Amino acid sequence: NSNEKMSRGALIVLEGLDKSGKTTQIKSCLEILRADGFDVCQLSFPDRTTSTGQLISSFLREQTMLDDRAVHLLFSANRWEKWKEMNDWLSNGTSILVDRYAYSGVAYTASKGYDLDWCLGPDKGFIAPDLVVYLSAPSTVLQGRSGYGEERYENKAFQSRVSETFGKLKTKKWLTVQSDRPIEEITHDIITPMRNIIRSCQSGSLKLGTLWK
Ligand code: NYM
Numbered sequence: 001n002s003n004e005k006m007s008r009g010a011l012i013v014l015e016g017l018d019k020s021g022k023t024t025q026i027k028s029c030l031e032i033l034r035a036d037g038f039d040v041c042q043l044s045f046p047d048r049t050t051s052t053g054q055l056i057s058s059f060l061r062e063q064t065m066l067d068d069r070a071v072h073l074l075f076s077a078n079r080w081e082k083w084k085e086m087n088d089w090l091s092n093g094t095s096i097l098v099d100r101y102a103y104s105g106v107a108y109t110a111s112k113g114y115d116l117d118w119c120l121g122p123d124k125g126f127i128a129p130d131l132v133v134y135l136s137a138p139s140t141v142l143q144g145r146s147g148y149g150e151e152r153y154e155n156k157a158f159q160s161r162v163s164e165t166f167g168k169l170k171t172k173k174w175l176t177v178q179s180d181r182p183i184e185e186i187t188h189d190i191i192t193p194m195r196n197i198i199r200s201c202q203s204g205s206l207k208l209g210t211l212w213k
Helices: 023-035 053-061 068-080 083-091 102-110 114-124 154-167 183-202
Strands: 011-016 040-044 095-099 131-136 174-178
Touching: 011 023, 011 102, 011 183, 023 040, 023 095, 023 131, 023 183, 053 068, 053 102, 068 114, 083 095, 083 183, 095 183, 102 154, 131 183, 174 183
Parallel strands: 011 095, 011 131, 040 095, 131 174
Antiparallel strands: none
């Protein structure tokens, strides 16, 4: 029956500049949501464990040179590899917390000067998130965080451009949170919207969409 409401998991994405606190927040939110009794799992992009992921990782550590557009397509392929698994989880009622997504893909490549429409192309049709939490902090603050500068792209001038490009990708599903604050305060602000979106998806009132809508 096509009118029947389908319960499903929610797709929740965390985005932001390098060192904005995404990984830390995913860890604490995952614990809280699981303690609440929600069925939640976690993913991060790039997934450095697959063969495309290893090429990407080597590029990010500046051990390999690759054409910017070839790398862009690799990042996208690295997501498409996960499409089936993600789709299965969501249909089976498991929610997913994702560390970076196609928005990072577009923001980083477009910030190098490539055409925005070209950058959007490869991820067209991929699963659209139900909620995007954008952790926002001035690049001057992030620059002081430990490990900053170890990988490609981690410099202030480039990060400011990436931040501007992220701004162009925001939709109604984005929640922007100031992230130069104590970890617990940020978690407090984002956990309720996460619980709410998971409940809405469980109730079957939200259909799964595709990028770039
Ligand atoms: N990145 C990440 C891209 O350039 N394109 C993408 O599609 C994705 C998902 O890789 N600097 C960049 C952003 C980061 C780096 O870092 C991944 P981390 O610390 O693994 O999130």
